[in-house]
Amino acid sequence: MTARSNATTAIMLGAMLAVSTIPGLAQSTAKPATSTxxxxxxxxxKPTTAKPPAPKPTTAKPPATSAALSSTAKLKDIAPATFxxxxxxxxxxxxxxxxxxxxPKGADRFYNLVKYGYYDGDRFFRVVPNFMVQFGxxxxxxxNAVWSEANIVDDPVTQSxxxxxxxxxxxxxxxxxxxxxxxxxxxxxxxxxxVFAPFGQVVSGMEVVDKxxxxxxxxxSQMQPxxxxxxxxxxxxxxxxxxxxxxxxIAKPAPPPPPPPKK
Numbered sequence: 001m002t003a004r005s006n007a008t009t010a011i012m013l014g015a016m017l018a019v020s021t022i023p024g025l026a027q028s029t030a031k032p033a034t035s036t037x038x039x040x041x042x043x044x045x046k047p048t049t050a051k052p053p054a055p056k057p058t059t060a061k062p063p064a065t066s067a068a069l070s071s072t073a074k075l076k077d078i079a080p081a082t083f084x085x086x087x088x089x090x091x092x093x094x095x096x097x098x099x100x101x102x103x104p105k106g107a108d109r110f111y112n113l114v115k116y117g118y119y120d121g122d123r124f125f126r127v128v129p130n131f132m133v134q135f136g137x138x139x140x141x142x143x144n145a146v147w148s149e150a151n152i153v154d155d156p157v158t159q160s161x162x163x164x165x166x167x168x169x170x171x172x173x174x175x176x177x178x179x180x181x182x183x184x185x186x187x188x189x190x191x192x193x194x195v196f197a198p199f200g201q202v203v204s205g206m207e208v209v210d211k212x213x214x215x216x217x218x219x220x221s222q223m224q225p226x227x228x229x230x231x232x233x234x235x236x237x238x239x240x241x242x243x244x245x246x247x248x249x250i251a252k253p254a255p256p257p258p259p260p261p262k263k
Contacts, residue, residue, distance in 0.1 A: 013202055037169065037182065037191050039131050066116040069143055072150040073116050079104075079111035084203070084251040087119070090243045091212060094205030095251070096166050103155035103199035106168050106177065110199060111250070113179060118147070119248040126221035127214035127243075132188065134169060134221065135245065136180030139232030147179050147226060155197040161188040164206050165198040212243045 068074040085096045088105075100107040113119060118138060126134035138144050153175045161167055161184050168177040174195075183202060202209060220227065220239050227234055235242055 008072040037132065037188070037194065037196055037249040039128065056186045064073040067080070068116045069118055070146060072146060075112035075116055077108070077112050077115065080108045080253070081110065083253070084246075085110070085200075086113045086249050086251050087245055088192075088247040089124075089208065089212075089245050092205060092208035094202050094208045096200045097203040098200035100164075100199075102159050103157075103197040105152045105155050106197060106199040109168070109177070109179075110166075110181065114248045115250050117248070118143070118179065119245050121232060121244065121246070123220075123232065123239075123242040123244045124212050124238050125227060125235065125239070125242060126182075127212050127216065128185075128217055129214045130186055132182045132184050133209060133212050134180060135216075136169070136178075137224065137227050137231075138179070139235075141229050144228045144231065148177050151175055152177050154195055157192050157195060157197045161191040161196055161198055162201075163187055164209075166195045166200045166202065167191070167198045170196070185210070213240065213241055 042137055053128075079098065079100050080099050083098050085098065086095065087094050098107050099108060113136075119135065121139045122135050122137065123139070124133050124135045125137060126132075138147065154170075154177070159165060163184055163186050165184050167184070169180040169182055170176040172194075216239050220235065220242065226238075
């Protein structure tokens with residue numbers, strides 16, 4: 001079996017709540033959730049003797065969110081042709097610019113999740129250096145129960161998964177995107193053929209994304225059933241140094257340029 005086919009077979013290894021067919025992965029009877037892309041080749045980890053950083057000063061309780069999040073039917077706004085989303089995090093600010101034409105269904109879902117506060121307080125639970133960073137499981141288990149199976153139809157892939165491009169995670173099944181997204185640390189174009197369709201890219205603050213704590217690697221992602229049911233309280237107890245989103249907002253559009261002076 002080639003390295004590429006190994007990556008294809010392992011596409012659901014990053015996060016699966018359904019009964020597993022991958023040897024070595026424990027079975028579960030929980031509801032299926034969004035899965036994640038697998039690496040083409042695991043990145044080598046450099047040995048280190050440095051002490052781990054102290055736990056980040058944060059509460060396990062997620063911030064208050066919009067009442068609209070309690071029902072998936074309420075979040076149906078159509079995204080603008082282009083818009084920017086500002087992400088304030090525990091290590092700084094980065095900005096995602098979305099182009100709706102790249103992946104309209106993904107862009108609309110992302111627009112609604114940001115606009116109504118779904119990502120506020122969420123942890124970056126999968127940070128794999130030289131691959132990608134993933135987030136989008138809510139800190140409140142009640143909202144996870146609402147959104148984990150709120151899937152959207154696949155978009156055709158029109159852009160490549162290059163460094164800084166932002167894409168929804170999914171399972172190996174069609175039409176399985178819901179709330180989890182990832183940001184590519186490098187050119188991961190091998191994901192394009194798996195229908196991972198980028199809808200935007202980081203246009204400011206990629207150096208902040210690069211600084212997100214990757215000490216836990218794949219460990220939290222392999223415990224997605226527990227994250228879904230335990231939320232931020234589970235993550236704070238078991239992975240206390242994960243970085244997180246404090247606030248994600250839709251940026252106000254720039255004002256139109258002034259009219260030219262009259263002659």
